Amino acid sequence: MTELGCPRQRAVSPGDRDDRAAAATGRVVSRETGQGAAAPPALGGVSRETPLRTAAAGSTESPDTADLPMAAPLRDELSAVVSRETEAADAARERVSRETGPGDVSAAHEPRPRADGRIPWARPQARRLITVANQKGGVGKTTSTVNLAAALAQHGARVLVIDLDPQGNASTAFGLDHRAGTPSIYEVLVDGKPIAEVAQTVEGFTGLDCVPATIDLAGAEIELVAVVAREGRLNKALAALQTPYDYVFVDCPPSLGLLTVNALVAAQEVLIPIQCEFYALEGLSQLLRNIDLVRAHLNERLHVSTILLTMYDGRTRLSDQVAQEVRAHFGDLVLSPTIPRSVRISEAPGYGQSVLTYDPGSRGAVAYIDAAREIAERSVVDGAGEGSGS
Numbered sequence: 001m002t003e004l005g006c007p008r009q010r011a012v013s014p015g016d017r018d019d020r021a022a023a024a025t026g027r028v029v030s031r032e033t034g035q036g037a038a039a040p041p042a043l044g045g046v047s048r049e050t051p052l053r054t055a056a057a058g059s060t061e062s063p064d065t066a067d068l069p070m071a072a073p074l075r076d077e078l079s080a081v082v083s084r085e086t087e088a089a090d091a092a093r094e095r096v097s098r099e100t101g102p103g104d105v106s107a108a109h110e111p112r113p114r115a116d117g118r119i120p121w122a123r124p125q126a127r128r129l130i131t132v133a134n135q136k137g138g139v140g141k142t143t144s145t146v147n148l149a150a151a152l153a154q155h156g157a158r159v160l161v162i163d164l165d166p167q168g169n170a171s172t173a174f175g176l177d178h179r180a181g182t183p184s185i186y187e188v189l190v191d192g193k194p195i196a197e198v199a200q201t202v203e204g205f206t207g208l209d210c211v212p213a214t215i216d217l218a219g220a221e222i223e224l225v226a227v228v229a230r231e232g233r234l235n236k237a238l239a240a241l242q243t244p245y246d247y248v249f250v251d252c253p254p255s256l257g258l259l260t261v262n263a264l265v266a267a268q269e270v271l272i273p274i275q276c277e278f279y280a281l282e283g284l285s286q287l288l289r290n291i292d293l294v295r296a297h298l299n300e301r302l303h304v305s306t307i308l309l310t311m312y313d314g315r316t317r318l319s320d321q322v323a324q325e326v327r328a329h330f331g332d333l334v335l336s337p338t339i340p341r342s343v344r345i346s347e348a349p350g351y352g353q354s355v356l357t358y359d360p361g362s363r364g365a366v367a368y369i370d371a372a373r374e375i376a377e378r379s380v381v382d383g384a385g386e387g388s389g390s
């Protein structure tokens, strides 16, 4: 159960610029892990009209940024120029039917043929950069990142996972070496090391790489405080990445600090896992507000593209109620499949594996494959990834 996979490491490909930046010390920024005011499960003031996809125009209300649990210097910067967008979401996207087959892929890249007989899914026109975020802890961010990435890779996509959490759980789940001192995302953010030099291949998959996180990353939020454009470090590193990944997933820590802000600045899409439990929606309005702020001031292409219901327990009415409420509120942003609460899912990381390799036929594995397929299908319907460069 506690056995982890053998450490492996391989540089993926060269080619990135090495613009070393001085690691500087500065004001200590506490790593916030929660938020003060408890939002009611009914999502408090976040309306369905909260802009989720497009950079919005009109500002009708000034947010109280003083409460944002972000790195203080960034919060100050943002609060100086803040505007709360209230444009209605253009959520009129066509609902993607789960029955839509991978054959309907005219707009996407040709799927790569596979030796294992699996039918490849549509690949996006350009790299899709998806940040998996929710400052609430233990909601399934890492589990979803790992298993969605694994499912996409199994179906012909080239996928990179960036572990942006000092806990290094995604690295553990992939069986990667992430002891202190291992070349990791820390060196990318603080020293400007190219991503390709620290990415490791994930055993058992073709086309799946992961940039591990070590405990060193815990100091990065402090060390980056005095660095110029500290919130854009990951974005810069990804812009220089030559490897033609179809998907890049960033697994965020349970906070809205500088690491998460870096992930939001680098991404086009945010995937929010929501646990089907009481309090599941608590803090969500805070996350959405921060996404609005980042979109308004740092990254106009950022939008919430996907919501995934996790740890669904069909035996409880509560799970059903939460799922219904989330679907009523977020509509088509919510993926059709829900991820069931499953022992197999929780056991897999202890063996350094995704649930797809640990128990391929289990309900959890099937649910993650279904969810990943829908994400791939949205590449076709939405043209996600277009224009993002790869």
Ligand code: ATP
Residues within 6 Å of the ligand: 136, 137, 138, 139, 140, 141, 142, 143, 144, 165, 169, 252, 253, 254, 310, 311, 312, 339, 340, 341, 342, 343, 345, 346, 347, 349, 364
């Ligand atoms: P953190 O905020 O600490 O990074 P997280 O949001 O990444 O947490 P996970 O680490 O993915 O959450 O999941 C939290 C715990 O719940 C883990 O022990 C994981 O194995 C377990 N878990 C996740 N999804 C499921 C599931 N569908 N069924 C059962 N257990 C699950």
Ligand code: MG
Residues within 6 Å of the ligand: 141, 142, 143, 165, 169, 251, 252, 253
């Ligand atoms: Mg995690």
